[in-house]
Amino acid sequence: MTDAEADAIIERYAADILASEGMGRERGFVQHGTVSVFEHSCSVARAALRLAARLDADIDVVTLVRGALLHDYFGYDWHLRETAPPHHAFLHPRYAAENAAADFQVEPEVDEVIRRHMFPLVPIPPRSREAWIVCLADKAVATGETYRGIRARLAGALGHAEGCGA
Numbered sequence: 734m735t736d737a738e739a740d741a742i743i744e745r746y747a748a749d750i751l752a753s754e755g756m757g758r759e760r761g762f763v764q765h766g767t768v769s770v771f772e773h774s775c776s777v778a779r780a781a782l783r784l785a786a787r788l789d790a791d792i793d794v795v796t797l798v799r800g801a802l803l804h805d806y807f808g809y810d811w812h813l814r815e816t817a818p819p820h821h822a823f824l825h826p827r828y829a830a831e832n833a834a835a836d837f838q839v840e841p842e843v844d845e846v847i848r849r850h851m852f853p854l855v856p857i858p859p860r861s862r863e864a865w866i867v868c869l870a871d872k873a874v875a876t877g878e879t880y881r882g883i884r885a886r887l888a889g890a891l892g893h894a895e896g897c898g899a
């Protein structure tokens with residue numbers, strides 16, 4: 734599945750979320766490295782669609798896409814200690830679920846995707862295929878974003894365009 738194909742599916746089922754004020758604010762919040770929460774959430778939605786297709790999983794696409802886009806809808810920059818609430822890593826799935834319910838019509842299946850995406854750090858396992866897929870897609874995307882951020886900082890520190898070995 735290409736990015737364009739995934740984006741067309743995301744746009745079809747979640748145009749309201751993409752165009753919302755809350756998601757607009759996410760463009761200004763850093764998630765990992767130089768990636769915004771908005772970009773990260775779109776990447777997780779694409780990765781979740783690809784993983785579901787690869788597994789030929791029997792899933793509800795609307796739940797998968799909307800849950801993936803809203804999984805980090807916590808609404809603050811977690812790097813800013815003065816304004817971010819404590820224990821972000823453990824509590825942000827709950828904040829995201831509460832904010833999503835305030836701004837959108839959130840089905841219980843989508844709520845499940847949002848609340849369970851931090852398993853196993855938050856030790857309540859997902860109970861649906863959609864929640865498992867978003868949980869795994871999030872780990873893969875977050876790891877890539879963090880790695881690229883470290884690599885870019887290292888390259889900057891070393892005064893090269895690329896990091897070690899490049």
Ligand SMILES: [Fe+2]
Pocket residue numbers: 804805825826850851
């Ligand atoms: Fe998260």
Ligand SMILES: [Fe+2]
Pocket residue numbers: 773777804805871875
């Ligand atoms: Fe995430």
